[in-house]
Amino acid sequence: MSVILPWSSFSWFQWSTLREFVWGQPLFLYGIPLVPLLFVIRWLLVVQYRQKLSVALPLRRLRWTPVSLLRFVPDLIMGLAIMLVLVALARPQREQQQVEFFSEGIDIMLVLDVSQSMLAEDFQPNRLEVAKEVARNFIGGRFQDRIGIVVFAGDAFSLAPLTTDYALLNSLLNDISFGTIRTPGTAIGSALAVAVNRMRQSGSKTKVIILISDGDNTSGNLDPLTAARLAAMYGIRLYSILVGQGGKVPVRINGRVQYEENTVDESTLREIAGLSEGRFYRAADGRALQDVFGQIDRFEKTMVQEIRFRETEDHYTVYLRWAVILLIGWMLTKATFMSNVLED
Numbered sequence: 200m201s202v203i204l205p206w207s208s209f210s211w212f213q214w215s216t217l218r219e220f221v222w223g224q225p226l227f228l229y230g231i232p233l234v235p236l237l238f239v240i241r242w243l244l245v246v247q248y249r250q251k252l253s254v255a256l257p258l259r260r261l262r263w264t265p266v267s268l269l270r271f272v273p274d275l276i277m278g279l280a281i282m283l284v285l286v287a288l289a290r291p292q293r294e295q296q297q298v299e300f301f302s303e304g305i306d307i308m309l310v311l312d313v314s315q316s317m318l319a320e321d322f323q324p325n326r327l328e329v330a331k332e333v334a335r336n337f338i339g340g341r342f343q344d345r346i347g348i349v350v351f352a353g354d355a356f357s358l359a360p361l362t363t364d365y366a367l368l369n370s371l372l373n374d375i376s377f378g379t380i381r382t383p384g385t386a387i388g389s390a391l392a393v394a395v396n397r398m399r400q401s402g403s404k405t406k407v408i409i410l411i412s413d414g415d416n417t418s419g420n421l422d423p424l425t426a427a428r429l430a431a432m433y434g435i436r437l438y439s440i441l442v443g444q445g446g447k448v449p450v451r452i453n454g455r456v457q458y459e460e461n462t463v464d465e466s467t468l469r470e471i472a473g474l475s476e477g478r479f480y481r482a483a484d485g486r487a488l489q490d491v492f493g494q495i496d497r498f499e500k501t502m503v504q505e506i507r508f509r510e511t512e513d514h515y516t517v518y519l520r521w522a523v524i525l526l527i528g529w530m531l532t533k534a535t536f537m538s539n540v541l542e543d
Contacts, residue, residue: 223290386419
């Protein structure tokens with residue numbers, strides 16, 4: 200914000216103030232250097248003319264004194280007045296721009312598996328920690344999208360409703376651990392139902408569920424395919440991500456690494472995505488999981504509209520007022536008794 204100055208302030212003539220202006224008719228500024236040049240030419244012509252005239256006084260009586268410079272005062276005042284008129288004609292302006300962003304955000308539910316198998320260390324440090332970190336990066340790349348979190352193991356519950364408070368979401372992600380849900384198992388169908396229930400009242404044009412799991416559906420009271428059909432009914436697109444590998448995987452229990460059998464049901468996760476016009480991904484390591492979220496981020500773009508407001512304020516009246524004051528001063532020195540004093 201520019202400081203509002205009274206028109207009589209000499210700050211209007213400071214270089215820092217003039218540099219802030221946007222000039223509506225800048226060509227008039229090129230006439231300012233010509234003003235003193237015209238007065239110099241006029242003075243030379245007058246001197247040339249007077250030299251041709253005979254002088255009644257003896258040459259020894261014609262002496263120059265500092266008072267003689269006063270005769271140039273009217274011309275100096277007139278020159279400054281013309282310059283100020285040119286500045287006013289150049290239309291000095293100040294512009295203020297305001298940018299507003301309007302976004303047609305989308306609603307996204309992150310459905311995260313926190314069952315014991317997510318502690319497997321085929322991802323470093325383990326599947327759950329890598330999934331949390333990738334989710335944090337994904338949230339950080341969104342703009343004005345409402346995001347919620349559902350966690351599940353043998354049961355499922357909503358950890359965070361749809362919100363744009365990304366700091367809260369990151370804090371909740373940090374607190375997620377294997378002990379968040381103590382019921383053993385993997386209730387994929389129940390988790391999807393909880394996510395759909397959170398989103399069914401949403402008025403957003405685009406609704407997305409991102410399911411991250413490493414196993415097959417072993418518990419819960421709802422079949423995953425039924426939950427996927429329910430999501431499709433509400434216009435929700437579902438991306439399913441299978442993390443980790445099947446077979447024996449390293450799991451740290453009581454500080455010791457043991458190898459346990461890990462079963463996956465890729466066909467079910469693939470069918471879940473197909474029923475809701477989504478996509479299925481398989482991530483074998485942390486880098487692959489990051490790439491998967493990068494692809495989803497490109498698919499589900501938020502529409503952002505930028506609107507610029509420009510406010511222009513003219514300040515030519517400031518310099519025009521000063522020009523009028525100088526013109527009055529010029530008339531006082533030129534058309535009154537002061538003129539005779541200056542010419543003598």
